[in-house]
Amino acid sequence: MAGLKRRSTRQAAVRKRSIYAEPDTDDDFEVDSEADYEPEPDVEETAPPPKKRKVTTRHKPQTRSRAKSKPANKTVRSVFKIGKPRKANSSKDVAASKKEFAGPSDHRIPKWASLPVDILRDIFIFASYPLHEGTTESGNNVSWLIKSALTCRAFALPALEAYYQSPAMLTSLHPHHLLDLLRMPKDKRWVDYSVKIKTLSIDVRRLAYVAHNKPSFDLCPLVAELPQLQHMEILHPMYLPPYRPFKIQRWTFPATELFQTMERHDIRLKSWRWSRDMIPKNAFLDLYGMMTTAHQSKVFSRLDRLVVCGFNYEDSSEPKAPEGSDGIYCKLYDLDNANPATEAIATPPGLATSIQKLPAIQDLTFISCDIIMEKFLQRLPQNLQRLELSNCLEITSDMMRAFFNTSGAQLKELVLNHNAALNLSFLQALKVSCPRLEVLKVDLHYYSERFTINDATALYDELLPEDEVPTWPSTLRHLEIVHAQKWSPESAQNLFRSLIDSAPELLDLRSLVLQAHINIPWRDRVGFRDQWIERLRRVYLRREIEPAKNLGSIRQYKLWKQAQGLDNVESMDELGHDNQADAARITRTMSHVQVSTHKSSGDTEAYSDSDVPPAAAHGQPRRSKRVAETQVSQASKSNSPSPESDEESESEEEEWRKQPEKFIQGLCQLVDIRIDNQRPRENQWTEGDFLDSEVSGDEDWQEGAEFEEETYAW
Template sequence: MSSVKRRSARQRAERKRSIYHEPDSDDFDEGDGDSEHEYQPEAEAAAGPSQPQRSRKRRKTSRRAKPETRAATKRKDRFKPRPLGWMKKRRGNGGSAAGDKSKEDVGRKFTGPSDGKIPDWTGLPAEVLRNIFIFASQPMQEQTTTAKANATWLIRAARTCRAFAVPALEAYYESPLLHTSLQPHNLLDLVKAPQDSLYMSYKYRIKSVILDITRLVYVAHNKRPFQISGLLEELPRLQHLEIVHPIDSPPYRLQYKCQRWEYPVEFVQSLDAAGSRLRSFRWTRDMVPIQMTNDLSNMYSWMTQVHLSKSFEYLERLVVCGFDFKNSASEPPDDASARPHALATTISTLQHLKDLTLISCDIVMEDFLEHIPNNLQRLELSNCLEVTSELLLNYLATGGSQLRELVLNHNAALSLAFLQQLRALCPRLEVLKMDLTYYSERITFNDAIAFYDHLLTDDQVPTWPSTLRHLELIHLQKWEAEAAQNLFRSLVEGAKDLPDLRHPVIHAHINIPWRDRAGFRDQWIERLHRVYLRKKEEPNPNLGSLRQFRLWRDAVHRDREAERVEVTPGSASRRFSHVRVTPRKVPADAAAYSDVESPAPTSARRGPRRSVRVAESQSASTAAEESSSSSEDESDGDWRKQPESFIQGLCDKVEISIDNQRPRENQYTEANFLDSEPSGDEDWREGADVSDDERYAW
């Protein structure tokens, strides 16, 4: 039995030896320091303490030389043995030269004088650290690699030190990441375990549960279908609950067939039993129990009872998805002239609602918006095909006075005509976002077209609220150049009334000749940058540390003392011998304390003749520049030489794009049409002399 164990240990050692060395390489040496003689097999220790450890000499065998071909020789030169731990080094540096360069740029070491004091990050209060971790780890609930990387970063931060453990874990479990079908089961086991035996009470840290429906319909390995009601019973501080369906996100069609999942009828009882008070919830039409959908009045009655429960008493944000015109049951059904929609009535039962989002709801038609609460602070309408400017204006006339944010994305029938009255109807609006990209209902054909005739006509001039902070208009299409000029002119001339605007983003598509479009683009992009873009100033290089600032301040103080009037000894009546007046400049010793290279100083003294020559040359160049600029102004138009009426200059980023590109669901760029990497003979080298006998036959 021991011989069998020794033989298996020797085989493992042989496999261990072949990891970092190429057997066919000439650099391979059986007696190398990283080879088998340093490897201590663990199988001999398993034989028992009664058997003594015997040292064995490895039997050296002569390896038979193999005939090498030319291709094998090339591979041998290409695959060199790598040092131990090379993969760890590569992973630590990001795995690419670009990652190393970016880290060097971001984390450039400070070279100026410093006191050497590192802030006591571990001494910050736990509440401050938790807020820092939450801010630095967003987003976490999106189905992207960035969200997974942020969650991994939080877990690693919790293992850094004891002071970071609790704040980082609280930031993670406030909205835990559930990206697999097994993670909901693990979370349920964690909150059901006795909290006294755990590191912290996890069930009291969870405030948000956002689940994709695919995590519920697909069963994990060796697990039963997950019952969300059991999880809700264990979360007393739950505030946000959303079950997300992939059909409710762009391109708003089911790419693959998904199994049906329904809201448990008893989920409200589970929330009430746990004492939860929700702040946000999501309704999806396809998840309503089938026994409720057979009768529309029964369905809306059940939804109303849910809204009137204790767990929904303080609901502030509601997302409604997938209710089309077939679900527009009315009360009473006989009176067709004045019948409020049942869904709008159900939404109105939420007394504290401030944020309403309607996604893919064709039920939003006619007077539907007039029956929803008129005290909303945020309204989002996405992929609602029946929403028009007239319908939106009717709602803004009654409920627009309290709006802070308005999001209108992918609504094929909604134009910009409502912008004419936006300032009067929404005086408190801060955020306006519109994405005019449209998607087809079928993947087999393209019916993503706009249902309006003109996005904005020539006689329609937008007006903007003075409280506007964020303006984002994407893929503006189907309009003339005069209408687009009205929109850009309203922003330029209304800059004085937009003191809070910080993030203007406009992507416009105008179908005009390319010469006219080039002039149009140069004019309005330059004018918007001139009016809104902030002039960046380089930071003071002497503020790198407190010690650097003190040294620079003392040097400036000494220079000011030296520039004062010099007093010479003499008679009492003659107090001053002479006065030396020098221009103000930064002292040389003060510049030495900066870690940024300063430009070379220019000479301050010039001879009289040289000064005259310099002045004459400067005046001549100035005249030439004025003549060239005047001729350029005459050729380019009057807008270049006319000063703007008001310069706001408070936006760090002004993103304006003007082209004639047709917006499509899949945008193809130059990278999609490049040839693939050439494949073929890897042994060929450019410039190598190859005889006719060594050439390939193909």
């Protein structure tokens, strides 16, 4: 019995420790001693007097057979008792954590807690963005905000305001907990949480699946408790990259009851999302009639951003005319012969016509909508300032040019991502059709619709024909074209040359990102890459001046001026330090300051051809080592070498280096140009994916060591 008793006591002690807790100190790593395994002395216990029987559950004693069926506790004990503290993932993290100011300091820490609440709230919002479910780091950001709120009393209110401005729903229980918190009496709340929430973004999986011991969640009671609600979206994982069908339990939101609740509590939305899979499969007239009625209500009177997801060609963009209509409906949507009077009388509801009912719409996003075809874009409101088209397989450059002719005058931001049939031919008329465009983002990476096959290919023949030259509006501030493929070197040269020629007009450009995949031999690609990367950086990249080394602190600046022998230096006696020794040390350290070269912020591990630093910064033109070795070997193997001809060919290739650029813009903070011949893939594997981040398991093994002849079978 002593052995069984001792074993039960030790296992009970192990069960008290959480398996998710990390050891904090070295005391948690003590090694078991022999005294821990000595049997406890038997203690005779006197039987207590009989009492009234209690209705309690009695646990059976722990036996050896039951202990063998639970190996988890033994594993946890071996890990926490014998293991070593986990090492850092990389040396860069350790170096970043230990990086401190090395110069002399005044030891004056700003009073961050004394900042106004509004400023602290904006700081926390910026540091924790984003909190929605579209990112994998949302859980870490939420925990960081909660920890920041527990730091001090001054950080509690701004950190909680930053969190409750858009609360994250990470589990199915979170909507229930939020509703219980909002229904709590106001005298028991530390903050009035209901007026803090302005954005409600929920994954449909949190609503489709029922939480443990909870009923199915209803959105109407939650919305009724949010008087300041302005942005509401119900997200679906199928409308996020890679845009594949995602099987979840079907859920439809109560549209009529939800909008009535919002109107009853005087809620005015500024952003909303329509997802076809969350709307009941009604007839077209019923579907678009419901949407038109909602868009004309007071709830959507201030709506300026609308997201439409999953409307396919089966959901007719504009329903056909019913039988016996005498052709009125057929004439209605012929834009060339449309009659406004007839349109006002006999306009059937449709997606485009329902969007036109929104009086304040300015931002429109379509995701995975094959309904966009023919003249659909021309039926949209003409006062749009932002348009985003993502994974729309039917969109083409001809449709974009037709849209620019009707609604491009007010457009300021255009985002075109993962549209397989859209090439860059629409850039030829961009300057004339979109004179106010400020942001242009084009992502030409495509995703396969199925896991088993790879059909992520472009549906166009050529990305940019050689006879078409892009034009750029003078208001452009951000230009981003990534994963450009299926085009010739001549077409790429036309695009790069158009940017250099338009530099005198692009004075507002501050960010330039171009990633081109050109399938040419590597020798030609090296020269092509060196030429255009250097020229674009020479024209657009801002030459940053390194800050002065003597402005790290007020004390450092005064000591530097004192070391220069200036007479207008204030007294340093109140600092309590040896001024002469500090000044001498500063002088010695400043005499050996080495200015480091600028490094690009791009991820060079993701591409085989890394960014090339500008040759002007080094004084000598950059030449590829492989090209030089190849040229030397070819010259040695040739039967009749001609040095003069080689010099002439090299001079022709390097002629662009000697010619100065006509105009230097030099205002872009980011110029990221990458040219390679890789094929875009959904998962891009690099060298870092095949390297071990931690030491291998067997640390006792050494290569070349002598081992004993005895062998053991485990």
